[in-house]
Amino acid sequence: MSENSKKLKFVRIFLVAVLLWSSAVVLFPQLAIAGPAEKLYSKAKKSFYNLKSSAEKMSHRDQWLNTVDNFLEVYQSDPKSYPAYKAIYTVGKLYEGLYKVSKNSKDLNMALGYYGKLIQEFDREQLKDDALYRRGEIYFHKKHYALAEKEFEKIIRYFPKGDRVASARKRLQTTVALLPKPVQITPLNKVAKAPSRPVAKSQKNKTQGKPTSLITQLEKLSPVTGVEGEKVASLPSIAPIKPEAENKVPLVILDPGHGGKDFGARGKHGAIEKDLNLKISKKVKRILEKKYKLRVHLTRSDDTFIPLKERGPIANRMKADLFVSLHANAAKRQAAHGIETYYLGRGLSEQAKETAARENGELVYSIPDDQTQQILADLISNNKMNDSSRLAGRVQGYLYQKAKKRYKTVKNLGVKEGPFWVLHAANMPSILVEVGFVTNAKEEARLKDEKYLNLLAEAVARGIRDFLHENGPMI
Ligand SMILES: [Zn+2]
Incomplete structure (x- = not known):
């Protein structure tokens, strides 16, 4: 074999090896060298499924907070990474899930805070409308209708092509209907009645109304896994979202x-x-x-x-x-x-x-x-x-x-x-x-x-x- 053909053969073998390796990585992604954030994320996911697998575990606050910690470690290991982004969203969902069990409104505030963090801190858009939607739902649940309205409006304004826009429109309607009407000057004997309370409303109609909706969302609770459809809208001019009532932190x-x-x-x-x-x-x-x-x-x-x-x-x-x-x-x-x-x-x-x-x-x-x-x-x-x-x-x-x-x-x-x-x-x-x-x-x-x-x-x-x-x- 001539020097040249030897060289050629070597190059060919090398190229085949590269091709095999890259297709192997595509087929078996775990072969790719996972960064520390990815590794921690899969560890956190395991602890998440572990928690969700047992009603007994879900009844202990500690267990929820441990899982939260696991996801926060992902964030800490590499705050700008994609796993960190997914982790912060999941922490929001975990606090919502914990609230369902604890009924402690502080847990909802934590969820609001983490969704807010995701919106403010990351450039990625993929989960921002979802985070806004969750914030809208939480504010609605807390009967802060004016705040809920703002979150749903942001989705319509900044993510008009996103997959949350239809549900945001619906929720916006329900929310606006519950906002206090402007005060009208009426004779004292004809004072307008205060707007009806959402709880009474949802009791009348059990298939609609906000508590059902919140719970449906919570039942879908799972860590963020796959990559969802990319959002076309950009969020450069979005008003900064303040953390939930600062004095409550x-x-x-x-x-x-x-x-x-x-x-x-x-x-x-x-x-x-x-x-x-x-x-x-x-x-x-x-x-x-x-x-x-x-x-x-x-x-x-x-x-x-x-x-x-x-x-x-x-x-x-x-x-x-x-x-x-x-x-x-x-x-x-x-x-x-x-x-x-x-x-x-x-x-x-x-x-x-x-x-x-x-x-x-x-x-x-x-x-x-x-x-x-x-x-x-x-x-x-x-x-x-x-x-x-x-x-x-x-x-x-x-x-x-x-x-x-x-x-x-x-x-x-x-x-x-x-x-x-x-x-x-x-x-x-x-x-x-x-x-x-x-x-x-x-x-x-x-x-x-x-x-x-x-x-x-x-x-x-x-x-x-x-x-x-x-x-x-x-x-
Ligand atoms: Zn000392």
């Missing part, structure tokens, strides 16, 4: 302990508590905002000194829903290690008193102990204490569970009561987290491990999310 105050001239505890190998607290707080903030769509405010976002007395009032002024102070621990006994979470109480153990004394800083020395106890006793309201202890339980539970994943010997010091000044000034459920002892060499080293800090932040965020979700009617 819970506000979390994170309080990174110490700062500025107040360094907090110090480790032998360079760990400085104030810096560590700020670092973790920022991580928690990011997760709460991005993953759980909550509003978050930090009492300090840099190395500033804020007196202890002023921290709680910040939360009060902002009408926050909860207050979480983040700290690292210290003890004279170098062997002391572990994670603990405090809520306001009298302080039962010596350790709790020692920690509180240290965290209370200048305040504790200016007020005699018995007086402190007296003031605390008067200030602690039972409701706040119960809620705070429940919040502490959630956060501490996740902290230990997640921390143990990275370091098996992590110690669970549990939930404790303690006389912390920073907690009593806040009028909402409030806790103080001690993520570990910087005075213990092993734990100090762990607290420098970025992956460990991420796990701790994830745990605090998840505890907060669980607490807020449970605050409504339980399943």
Whole structure:
């Protein structure tokens, strides 16, 4: 064989191989190298079908939220990707599905939020009219007819060739009919009757009306799978859709302990508590905002000194829903290690008193102990204490569970009561987290491990999310 024909033969074999490979990929798409988002998406889909396969599972809020988390991980792994896009839509549907079981209107607000996120954040058009339609249906269900009207109108205006336009027109008619009529000046004895309520209407006609429609949609609940017909309309000039009543999204105050001239505890190998607290707080903030769509405010976002007395009032002024102070621990006994979470109480153990004394800083020395106890006793309201202890339980539970994943010997010091000044000034459920002892060499080293800090932040965020979700009617 000549050199040339050898070369030709090689090229031919190569081309055949390429052809075989590409047809194999077409026939068996799983052969294609799936990105991390795709992999996470198929994992999330599995958890979805798992949930849907069992009525028992569907009766547990936890199971729904776990599935939600799986889809949110898809989004986090690659927020601009197509799987992330489908995942956000599915999260909206999951919250609608959860609402069907929980009847907790917060779940519907979450669904509204995620559909809104899909519309605002992504350039892809495919699911936007579906998201608008779901938002319209939810507003209708909530009897916010004017808002529902706007969503249905957007579909007609921006997606005139989409597959939602016909149903949007129908729903728009029903919605407009329910809008309050303009007030007419009529003699007092002939005052117009208020427009009839949709519930009464749907009871008269059981095959039509909104509850049936919402439920029909929910029954179609499934993760987004195939690619639907492309939408021709574009959405460049669409008015920004505000998240559902902003003030209804819970506000979390994170309080990174110490700062500025107040360094907090110090480790032998360079760990400085104030810096560590700020670092973790920022991580928690990011997760709460991005993953759980909550509003978050930090009492300090840099190395500033804020007196202890002023921290709680910040939360009060902002009408926050909860207050979480983040700290690292210290003890004279170098062997002391572990994670603990405090809520306001009298302080039962010596350790709790020692920690509180240290965290209370200048305040504790200016007020005699018995007086402190007296003031605390008067200030602690039972409701706040119960809620705070429940919040502490959630956060501490996740902290230990997640921390143990990275370091098996992590110690669970549990939930404790303690006389912390920073907690009593806040009028909402409030806790103080001690993520570990910087005075213990092993734990100090762990607290420098970025992956460990991420796990701790994830745990605090998840505890907060669980607490807020449970605050409504339980399943
Ligand atoms: Zn501290």
